[in-house]
Amino acid sequence: MRWLRYLNQWRGTAKEAFDQVSIVAKFLCLLHVTDRYIISSTHVQGPSMLPTLNLTGDVILAEHLSHRFSKIGLGDIVLVRSPTNPTRMLTKRVLGLEGHRLSYSADPLVGVDSVSVVVPRGHVWIQGDNVHASTDSRNFGPVPYSLIEGKALLRVWPPRCFGSLR
Secondary structure (H helix, E strand, O other), X not given: OHHHHHHHHHHHHHHHHXXXXXXXXXXXXXXXXXXXXXXXXXXXXXXXHXXXXXXXXXXXXXXXXXXXXXXXXXXXXXXXXOOOOOOOEEEEEEEEOOOOEEEEEOOOOXXXXXXXXXXXXXXXXXXXXXXXXXXXXXHHOOEEHHHEEEEEEEEEEOXXXXXXXX
């Protein structure tokens, strides 16, 4: 009996604590869904997208809805899971959609030996803006649409470069 009185004494406190934990859990779930499925910030660095993106790194906002509704177009900068190393994320520009015929130089330093390719159904052709320092579709071929994780919208860092990535 004494135990029940003791529990009744803490009932209000326990309910309030549970309500607070519930609010925090809901917020964290909302944050996860927003970051994973709607929009997220991503740090990108490296020479492959020079001069569009800085060598030392930029923070961009990427939305994760367009590729789910097949709204990726030519010239869009996309985040792609690397076909050769799934733990890496690549940031490249879309240069070909399914059915497009593309020609590229097998060796961009020499500029000879042009190779022609047709992008298969369900794939895209991606390349870095800096063709001399980019590992892209010229190396691993067309990329399955399912490897696209998002579309870059906006550069938010560094502040002097804030703006659209079009």
